[in-house]
Amino acid sequence: MTTDRTTTPATGPDETRFALSCDGITKAFQGVRAVNGATFDVPEGLVTALIGPNGAGKTTVVNILSGSMTCDSGTEHIGGTDVTNWPSYRIARLGLMRTFQLSRELGGLTVLENLLVAAPDQAGESMVNVFFRPSAVRRQERENVARALDILETYGLFHLRDNRASDLSGGQKKLLEISRAVMASPKVLLLDEPMAGVNPALIERIGGYILDLKAAGVTVLMIEHNLSVVERICDHVIVLAEGQTLATGKLSDLRENEEVVQAYLGEVIDASTHG
């Protein structure tokens, strides 16, 4: 297990408070309803899984929640603030970070620079500061570099700091995306299939990192198909089917839910039984 030194100290999870809520979210693509009234709350300080069959609208929901896509109707709240259809940069500045189903690294930048981009409130992004307060810019840059190197060491990417991000392997890109999100000191982290296509050892590592983030007080919502991972690290599960919220609760309870078993779990169990 690793120790995360980059986020605020844990204050203890609170299942009665919601870091993120959506109500009646809909989204259609040329008449096809990808999301059809999804409604759920993500408890603060916990790890929540968003599961469902392929085509259930999970990634579309994450795209809408992170502002990468607008919804046709419905509302979204982050920590009580209505952020419905806000652009993603404003949602990110509220403390919601995300990763992508297919890793999207900033390929022309080095691994270290990928993290530095994510540092919030950079004085050096103002032209006035660049030319008239260069010492303040340099000082903050040194602090950000030191923190980014700490995070890279935590996530096992330190030795790759000077490599272009496009040169990394698939698993390393997954780690880079998570560490980049951590650099932004998120309050809420949306992970879109963080374990997809990675080897078992790395799945264990990523699971450990997610639990570290939870211990540091970060709320995590992750799309995941690997139910053994969900069972081990997720406190709460949301089941999505045909764009709607089918059920929410603990995975052990959902296994008893006939609708959930028919819509998703039965399919997964069959698949694991037959090969």
Next chain:
Amino acid sequence: MSNIWYYVFTLVFFLFDYFILAMGLNIQYGETGILNFAYIGFVAVGSYVTGALALPSSVGTGQHYILGLGLPFPVNLILGGLASCGLAVVVALISLRRLRTDYLAMVLISLSLVLYDICNNFVPLFNGADGLYNVPEPFAGVLKLTTNSFIPFFAAVTGVIAALLWWVMSRITRSPQGRTFRAIRDDEVVAAALGKDVFRNQLKSMLIGSFYAGVGGGLIIQFSGSFNPTAWLPGETFVVFAVLIVGGVGNNVGMLVGSLVVETLLIHLPAFLPAIPGHPGLIEYFDSVLIGILLMAMLWFRPQGIVPERVRRALSLGAPANLVAGRGEAPGSAPGRPVPVEIATADAQGEK
């Protein structure tokens, strides 16, 4: 001054001027990923406005143009750069908010053609197809410069301006602001998801690049004393792109090298070569052919350009040496140097 020195200083002027123009396009395309195919239009606006501001009132001059304030150099040059920035604001508000990549490129090509037609046909603006001429030479009266002494003098002035603008551009591209530009170039969606206002940053990049375009254009009209639509056919934008691609996209030093190879050696030097007997002017037509061949060769064999984009390593970003050395190193790697990326093992197949 002998003819040879006249040629040399003319080449030096164009070397520095295209260095400025290339730096402007580089911040837009090379650093931020904005495919500005209307770049030559921004150069033209800067040139016309600089010239028209230097000229006296058009009454009795035989020319038709707006402004005509008789402003001294470099006030007119700075205002010419700002006029290009004004055009950039309009273009950004219309196109950058909603269009991306190839669609944006198509709109910008159209804009270039529209600008060209307006300037070519609307005579009261900048004298139509005849363009502006008899633009006063900067400091010629004060320093009592002759035509011969003006050319080296102004080549030197352009060199000083290019050095100043290079210093400014280096500060920008090395700062966190430059890193944000490159993040947007690599992936706008990711940059936005990390809290970057993509439109605002693209607008900044457009403004900076357009100022450089305007100043570069203004220097051309101050050097030659005239400027007309034949000097900025929309295809000229691709000459500046050729400077970028040959020199090395994303590298300011590469812009100087690209300017030397493309603008100085391929475009202007052949114009000074002796004509082929029986085929006057033939050599000048070869420049487009040579540039085309060079572009294909570069894109095929060295797409990163002669001077590739710099890899910004931890130590150059201000990481203290004690933080980097001997920590978290992979076996066999040296601190501060890229290491080979690990190769997926049998149980890691499917990762890559």
